[in-house]
Amino acid sequence: MSNAIQQFGEFLQRDKTVHPPAYTPNYKTSVLRSPKNALISLQNSLSEITGPIFRPDELGPLDNDLILNYAKEGLPIGERIVVHGYVVDEFGQPVRNALVEVWQANAGGRYRHKKDQYIVPIDPNFGGCGRMLTDDNGYYYYRTIKPGPYPWRNQVNDWRPAHIHYAISGSGWAQRLITQMYFEADPMIADCPIVKSINNEEAVRGLIATLDRGAFIQLDSLAYRFDIVLRGARATLFENKIQGGK
Amino acid sequence: MFKGLNQVTRLKETASQTAGPYVHIGLAPKQAGFDIFEKNFTNVLTTPNTKGERIRVEGRVIDGSGTPLRDVLIEIWQTNSAGRYNHPADRQDKPLEEDFRGWGRGSSDFETGLYTFETVKPGQVEGRSGRVMAPHINFWIVARGINIGLNTRMYFSDEEDANAKDPVLNLIEWEVRRKTLIAQRSEKNGEVVYRFDIRIQGEDETVFFDI
Numbered sequence: 277m278s279n280a281i282q283q284f285g286e287f288l289q290r291d292k293t294v295h296p297p298a299y300t301p302n303y304k305t306s307v308l309r310s311p312k313n314a315l316i317s318l319q320n321s322l323s324e325i326t327g328p329i330f331r332p333d334e335l336g337p338l339d340n341d342l343i344l345n346y347a348k349e350g351l352p353i354g355e356r357i358v359v360h361g362y363v364v365d366e367f368g369q370p371v372r373n374a375l376v377e378v379w380q381a382n383a384g385g386r387y388r389h390k391k392d393q394y395i396v397p398i399d400p401n402f403g404g405c406g407r408m409l410t411d412d413n414g415y416y417y418y419r420t421i422k423p424g425p426y427p428w429r430n431q432v433n434d435w436r437p438a439h440i441h442y443a444i445s446g447s448g449w450a451q452r453l454i455t456q457m458y459f460e461a462d463p464m465i466a467d468c469p470i471v472k473s474i475n476n477e478e479a480v481r482g483l484i485a486t487l488d489r490g491a492f493i494q495l496d497s498l499a500y501r502f503d504i505v506l507r508g509a510r511a512t513l514f515e516n517k518i519q520g521g522k
Numbered sequence: 523m524f525k526g527l528n529q530v531t532r533l534k535e536t537a538s539q540t541a542g543p544y545v546h547i548g549l550a551p552k553q554a555g556f557d558i559f560e561k562n563f564t565n566v567l568t569t570p571n572t573k574g575e576r577i578r579v580e581g582r583v584i585d586g587s588g589t590p591l592r593d594v595l596i597e598i599w600q601t602n603s604a605g606r607y608n609h610p611a612d613r614q615d616k617p618l619e620e621d622f623r624g625w626g627r628g629s630s631d632f633e634t635g636l637y638t639f640e641t642v643k644p645g646q647v648e649g650r651s652g653r654v655m656a657p658h659i660n661f662w663i664v665a666r667g668i669n670i671g672l673n674t675r676m677y678f679s680d681e682e683d684a685n686a687k688d689p690v691l692n693l694i695e696w697e698v699r700r701k702t703l704i705a706q707r708s709e710k711n712g713e714v715v716y717r718f719d720i721r722i723q724g725e726d727e728t729v730f731f732d733i
Contacts, residue, residue: 284609290535290732291534294535294536297669307539308667310586311635311672311722313699315729315731316694316730316732316733317730319650321609321648321655322614322648328599328608331622335559335561336559345558364533368533377546379544379547387544387554387556388554388555389543391543405547423578441544443545443549444575449599449733450729454534454541454545456539456540456542471539472671474539479534482537483536483537505533505534506536
């Protein structure tokens with residue numbers, strides 16, 4: 277329990293150099309959807325260091341198996357992959373019980389979404405979403421089909437590299453993060469205006485999953501390793517005291 | 523990882539990327555047009571047992587051209603009606619309601635851009651240095667075109683005294699901008715509704731926080 281309390285300190289300030297700025301005109305949609313005023317800086321209060329806690333019984337047994345969780349009459353088409361890794365904070369501490377939610381296109385690059393009209397067919401056996409909680413070591417894994425790249429309306433000939441979206445809820449509201457995972461050696465990464473919204477090569481490398489030969493499932497699946505770093509919580513308690521403590 | 527006695531090394535936070543236009547697939551699949559999970563996270567925070575004044579929060583998120591975002595996803599986080607967060611770091615001496623998590627997830631309507639939450643009015647919660655904060659709901663907003671999630675707070679129009687003393691509202695130097703965080707109370711068909719429109723850019727741009 278002492279460990280559990282320790283991880284609920286104030287969060288380190290966000291290092292903006294690793295994140296894309298709000299206004300990135302080469303990603304055109306950001307132009308009208310970026311605040312023009314500076315954000316107001318806030319020291320952490322209980323409103324920021326606390327956050328929703330999720331329970332294993334809120335998830336279903338197949339929620340982390342995208343190969344089976346929407347299989348209706350057969351298996352989905354495409355390269356079978358395992359994606360796994362650790363969710364840690366900036367101090368390298370595991371983030372336990374983090375909710376990791378993922379979503380993606382199918383092997384042809386089409387999303388099962390009523391707004392996606394791409395010419396590639398929907399795969400009747402593939403939903404394209406999954407979710408899981410990290411274990412005590414911050415570890416997560418899921419099975420899926422490798423998503424395909426697809427064209428999109430930005431510049432006329434822009435394509436998204438293959439990617440899987442991630443939403444991660446850690447132990448506090450200020451840790452909430454949405455990002456995208458890309459695949460090692462994909463030539464489309466370098467051209468993508470959304471990837472290029474990040475002006476930091478090291479930060480981009482951090483979004484690229486590595487082919488993990490040691491985790492292949494023989495005669496079945498490739499594997500990729502993708503670790504996620506959330507903001508660090510200082511070991512000291514909020515204002516060096518337990519809230520409400522005597 | 524440990525490089526030397528006098529070297530402070532830390533890992534870097536993973537970079538943010540936009541949620542994209544299809545965020546509903548992962549976070550609200552029913553809205554994307556299909557049913558996959560047995561249990562879904564929703565915009566209803568209350569159960570029949572929840573204590574406190576029932577309220578509906580509704581509004582739109584509006585871009586720099588005045589157009590409502592019809593693909594936005596919003597999460598909210600709040601205390602219960604007694605002013606306590608359902609989280610082990612909140613050790614205030616106030617009643618905790620086990621079945622009120624205080625978290626909800628909603629998305630705007632694909633036609634109208636309207637989002638709604640069914641919840642209760644939160645209580646006052648301790649801020650820094652023992653200064654009490656006025657009742658508020660924390661908002662987190664993501665969508666296509668938003669490169670990193672936007673954080674803001676919603677305060678209540680019928681809490682004028684508490685708002686006037688709120689340490690966070692008072693951090694905002696420009697009084698005219700504080701108003702962007704205050705939701706207007708009204709009653710519709712016997713229901714208490716707070717209207718909270720969020721303007722990402724343009725005249726009356728909502729205050730967003732670097733938390």
